[in-house]
Amino acid sequence: MPLDLTLKNAHPYEPSKSLVAKIARRLVPFQERRDVRFKLDKPVVSFTFDDFPRSAIENGSDLLEKQGWNATFYVAAGLRDVFNHHGQQFAAEDLPALEARGHEIAGHSFGHIDLTYLSQTALIAEINRNKKALRAMGVNGPIDNFAYPFGAVSALLKKTLAGQFKTLRGITPATHVNKADLNGLKSAPVFSGAKLDHTMTLIEGLKSQPGWLTLFAHDIRDTPSEWGCTPEEFTAIIEAVKNTGALVLPIQSAIQHVESNRVD
Numbered sequence: 001m002p003l004d005l006t007l008k009n010a011h012p013y014e015p016s017k018s019l020v021a022k023i024a025r026r027l028v029p030f031q032e033r034r035d036v037r038f039k040l041d042k043p044v045v046s047f048t049f050d051d052f053p054r055s056a057i058e059n060g061s062d063l064l065e066k067q068g069w070n071a072t073f074y075v076a077a078g079l080r081d082v083f084n085h086h087g088q089q090f091a092a093e094d095l096p097a098l099e100a101r102g103h104e105i106a107g108h109s110f111g112h113i114d115l116t117y118l119s120q121t122a123l124i125a126e127i128n129r130n131k132k133a134l135r136a137m138g139v140n141g142p143i144d145n146f147a148y149p150f151g152a153v154s155a156l157l158k159k160t161l162a163g164q165f166k167t168l169r170g171i172t173p174a175t176h177v178n179k180a181d182l183n184g185l186k187s188a189p190v191f192s193g194a195k196l197d198h199t200m201t202l203i204e205g206l207k208s209q210p211g212w213l214t215l216f217a218h219d220i221r222d223t224p225s226e227w228g229c230t231p232e233e234f235t236a237i238i239e240a241v242k243n244t245g246a247l248v249l250p251i252q253s254a255i256q257h258v259e260s261n262r263v264d
């Protein structure tokens with residue numbers, strides 16, 4: 001499959017359907033793990049936004065702030081000022097403004113590309129290019145956490161990026177109960193449709209089995225993309241999380257909390 005590096009085509013994305021690629025993807029969760037084991041008395045939820053479109057601020061993090069909550073934004077710096085299928089993407093000044101309000105800025109590669117195609121050298125260059133661009137836009141805080149673009153991950157990626165970040169997040173929808181792979185954090189989509197019902201089920205499940213659930217969203221607007229949701233749906237998610245009594249923390253604080261509840 002040719003590697004398409006153009007930003008406009010960054011999202012609609014199809015992972016390789018070859019048998020070898022499918023088998024490799026099934027093995028990855030068991031490879032290059034960095035497990036943390038913990039026991040929580042109370043659930044923890046982390047809201048995260050990927051890429052990210054500006055509507056994630058207006059209809060997303062602004063609403064979280066009303067609850068006294070903060071989020072993590074996984075930013076691909078190359079998407080700055082781009083208009084794509086998620087709508088208008090962030091502007092440079094959004095990043096320090098979000099940080100000033102207590103949100104976390106995290107890594108997501110510069111060009112929002114499938115990193116599994118890159119050599120180790122090219123991969124590190126891509127990650128550093130993003131960090132440098134985020135700094136140039138005024139990001140001051142630590143850039144300690146990362147999300148794989150498209151959730152595309154390989155054993156080499158896990159191994160290489162483990163040395164660069166405290167956590168690496170994918171897109172497998174599940175709650176971390178008693179254990180998390182820091183090289184492959186799971187995350188549930190806040191996307192309209194059937195996936196939202198499943199995410200709601202995971203949120204409900206926190207009431208009977210406290211764990212750490214991370215959520216990820218893109219555009220939040222009246223006519224969302226396939227990977228987005230409406231403001232009403234996002235509000236419903238907030239209400240559901242509130243009803244669980246969960247601690248709501250960005251990834252950097254959630255990991256500190258989880259590690260302070262470590263059991264070995």
Ligand SMILES: [Zn+2]
Nearest residue numbers: 050051149150
């Ligand atoms: Zn993304």
